[in-house]
Amino acid sequence: MLDPIGRAADKLDNVLGETWRWLTQDSGEALFGAGVGIVVYVVLELVLLSLRRVFPVASLGWRGLVRSIVDRTLELFLFAVALDAAANVAAPPGPLLRLVDNIFIVAMAVQVALWLRELVLGLIRSRASGDAEDSIALGSAMGVITVLVNVVVWLLVGILILDNLGVNVTALVAGLGVGGIAIGLAAQGIFSDLFAALAILFDRPFRVGDTISYGGSIGSVEHIGLKTTRIRSLSGEQLVMANTKLLEQQVANLRRIEERRVVMTLGIIYQTPPDVLEALPGNLQAIVDAQDNCRFDRAHFTGFGASSLDFELVFFTTVPEHIVFMNVRQAVGFAIVRRFAELGVEFAYPTQTSFTAAPDGRMIDPTFFTEKRITAD
Structure with a gap:
């Protein structure tokens, strides 16, 4: 039994012998195929040249991504495409055709891997571009990202090439799967x-x-x-x-934050006249409208409190900075105090009134005993 090197040498001799016989017997067909291959190669080169002119090196966004993908196109891939086109039209002998197919498969797999790698890394760079700090953080991450992308892409390409060349990759895939699970479990925290x-x-x-x-x-x-x-x-x-x-x-x-919402709850005494109560929402709106960087939303009477008539004022500060928000809220609060003083409106505070009852349950005016004591004195 021959060793692997001997078997490869025999196959190469077989291919060379069949190719020589085909070239000597069907030289016209071989020349036609060579012409087709040359034309295909020249057309592909012209396409790449045109793309390089349309998409300059300094392009940004998707145009720069297309240029980087074009620049990663290998001359070996162009040669393999032209060779495959020539083989398809010239019908060479079986051993030579299988060799051309294998060359095309390997070149195509490598080229797709380079395009895919450039596409993924280019999308990552473009997604995180535009911010200096993001670029710094991305620069720290790109080393790890590049390693991960390279490992995944080239493993897939290697498996695809071996499978198309007739190698049984089942055991290899199973081994990689087990190894990947072990590595993933060991570095779970880091990857997360x-x-x-x-x-x-x-x-x-x-x-x-x-x-x-x-x-x-x-x-x-x-x-x-x-x-x-x-x-x-x-x-x-x-x-x-x-x-x-x-x-x-x-x-x-x-x-x-585009706008900040301010809610103020105001409580006034029950002795406030009804006309003044009805005018309060309009007065509150006028106070808010007089402030800069402020937008009025609503002002309503909300209910009867334990010791106050409750109103709710809602407005927005149209500038998101926190200091502006605090200044506007302060200005509105001072303006409310000043306006209430002009209207004679008093703020309510928690109060409690105690009543005295006689033994029969009748309420006794607490001022009765005070007036009686003053008269006796």
Whole structure:
């Protein structure tokens, strides 16, 4: 039995012998096939040249992505396509045709792998581009992402090539599956935080510099890393949160507030005249409308309290900054106090009146004993 090298040499001799006989016997057909292959190769080169002119190197967005994919096109792939086209029209002998098919399969698999790798990495870069801090975080993650993409793409390409060349890849696929499960279980925490970091970069629930509220805490995002996110709290200390733990909570991005809603509950005394009560909503609206960066929503009488007549005033600050919100709310509050003083409206506060009853249950005026004592004196 011959060794693998000997078998390969015999196959090569067989291919060369069949090819030589075909070239000597059907030279016209061989020349026709060679002409077709040359034409196909030249056309493909012209297409690539045209694409390079249409999509400049410095292009941004999808145009830059197309240019990077074009630049990753191999001359070997163009040659394999032209060779396959020539073989299909010239009908060479079986051994030569199988060799051409194998060359085309390998070249096609490698080329598709390069295109797929460039497409995935290009989409990742374009999705996270446009922000300097995002670019820094993406630069830290790109090394790991590139390794993962390369491993997945080239493993698939290798398996595809071996399968098309007639190799039994069942055992190889099973081994890779078991190994992948073992690695995944061992690095489960690392991968979960990594994918959480990628989710933050691509989905962008918040960015570096945003003020967020999470789990009862408020802070400003300083850095988004592969495993953790660093947040500067309002009290000054830096909090380090695992990306997975952070995304498991409800996160409110305070920087993306467009308007802030203010609700004020006002209580006035029951002795206020009805006409003054009916005019209060209009007075409250006039106070809000007189303020800058403020939008009136509503003012209504809401009910009879234990010691007050209750009104509710609702308005919005149209500038999202927190300091503007506080200034507007303060200005509206001072204006309400001033206007109520002009109208003679008094704010209510918790009060309680005590009554005295006689043994028979009749109410006794508490001033009766005071007046009687003064008369006796």
